[in-house]
Amino acid sequence: MWKFLLPFAAFVALAVLFAxxxxxxxxxxxxxxxxxxxxxxxxxxxxxxxxxxxxxxxDLKGQVYVLNVWATWCVxxxxxxxxxxxxxxxxxxxIIGLNxxxxxxxxxxxxxxxxNPYQAVAFDADGRAAINWGVYGAPExxxxxxxxxxIFKFISPMTQEVWDREFLPRIAIARREGA
Amino acid sequence: xxxxxxxAVTRSPAALLPSMAMLLSLAISFGCxxxxxxxxxxxxxxxxxxxxxxxxxxxxxxxxVCQNESxxxxxxxxxxxxxxxxxxxxxxxxxDEAIFDFMTDRYGEFVRFSPxxxxxxxxxxxxxxxMLLLGGVIxxxxxxxxxxxxxxxxxxxxx
Numbered sequence: 304m305w306k307f308l309l310p311f312a313a314f315v316a317l318a319v320l321f322a323x324x325x326x327x328x329x330x331x332x333x334x335x336x337x338x339x340x341x342x343x344x345x346x347x348x349x350x351x352x353x354x355x356x357x358x359x360x361x362d363l364k365g366q367v368y369v370l371n372v373w374a375t376w377c378v379x380x381x382x383x384x385x386x387x388x389x390x391x392x393x394x395x396x397x398i399i400g401l402n403x404x405x406x407x408x409x410x411x412x413x414x415x416x417x418x419n420p421y422q423a424v425a426f427d428a429d430g431r432a433a434i435n436w437g438v439y440g441a442p443e444x445x446x447x448x449x450x451x452x453x454i455f456k457f458i459s460p461m462t463q464e465v466w467d468r469e470f471l472p473r474i475a476i477a478r479r480e481g482a
Numbered sequence: 483x484x485x486x487x488x489x490a491v492t493r494s495p496a497a498l499l500p501s502m503a504m505l506l507s508l509a510i511s512f513g514c515x516x517x518x519x520x521x522x523x524x525x526x527x528x529x530x531x532x533x534x535x536x537x538x539x540x541x542x543x544x545x546x547v548c549q550n551e552s553x554x555x556x557x558x559x560x561x562x563x564x565x566x567x568x569x570x571x572x573x574x575x576x577x578d579e580a581i582f583d584f585m586t587d588r589y590g591e592f593v594r595f596s597p598x599x600x601x602x603x604x605x606x607x608x609x610x611x612x613m614l615l616l617g618g619v620i621x622x623x624x625x626x627x628x629x630x631x632x633x634x635x636x637x638x639x640x641x
Contacts, residue, residue: 334546337590404559430563437588439546439560 336456344435351424358425370445374405377441383460391420400424449481
């Protein structure tokens with residue numbers, strides 16, 4: 304009895320392990336954010352385009368919004384820019400930019416040349432706000448609900464397809480719960 | 483362990499010039515200025531005990547950009563930022579625990595090379611002992627079975 308059961312149990316255990324571990328659709332570099340369900344870290348940074356203004360996410364309380372972390376040195380950010388522009392023109396939620404460890408002039412130029420999908424861009428030159436958000440690469444896109452809680456983090460270039468599949472349903476739920 | 487007398491002498495050469503110090507503290511943010519004054523020319527903490535703790539802590543924090551390196555070893559931009567963060571927190575008198583908590587709150591448990599011992603991680607810590615026990619049981623059973631078998635010195639009963 305044991306001679307049969309033991310190898311079989313081992314086989315099942317390994318099969319389960321591999322089903323999780325070797326799943327090709329799982330990105331092994333994507334880390335779950337410990338921020339999900341918690342209050343979005345507050346920031347108050349100078350605005351990229353108008354340094355005399357302060358962008359604070361406290362001003363967005365009660366609103367569902369998206370925070371997109373980008374930089375001009377980040378190649379995949381260039382790749383997702385078209386999609387962000389298109390999404391911003393659909394006017395679903397405000398998209399706030401967090402310009403991460405960048406140079407102000409370069410970042411301004413980037414937006415002038417490629418178009419600006421952001422309602423506001425906070426300029427995080429020394430990366431302190433990014434540390435609070437647990438940013439470890441760019442682009443990263445966060446979704447914050449009406450209670451100011453982070454409800455989703457997407458690591459990778461944004462696409463219309465990802466937006467429709469991952470963001471729109473969550474925005475709808477967040478709005479229903481917030482109303 | 484922050485002593486006032488230490489701080490008085492732990493100024494970088496640049497900070498000795500008042501105008502430079504003003505510029506420095508203006509250019510960099512408030513918390514950063516304090517840490518900058520506690521560093522020597524090579525960017526090491528002047529307080530030796532803090533520097534020792536800094537080295538131990540940063541060796542146990544994973545650089546998330548280059549996942550098999552610690553932030554102590556990595557030259558990635560993010561690793562530098564996190565090293566600065568650790569330095570500032572040490573200078574501000576934070577405990578090792580507070581610093582690790584700060585990091586795991588933001589980056590998750592994955593940021594630590596040695597996972598803490600808690601119910602969730604019991605399997606990780608227990609696995610070597612479970613394996614040892616399992617191996618022991620198997621060896622014991624096989625050995626006992628073999629010892630019960632007749633020795634194959636009779637060629638007629640051989641395989």
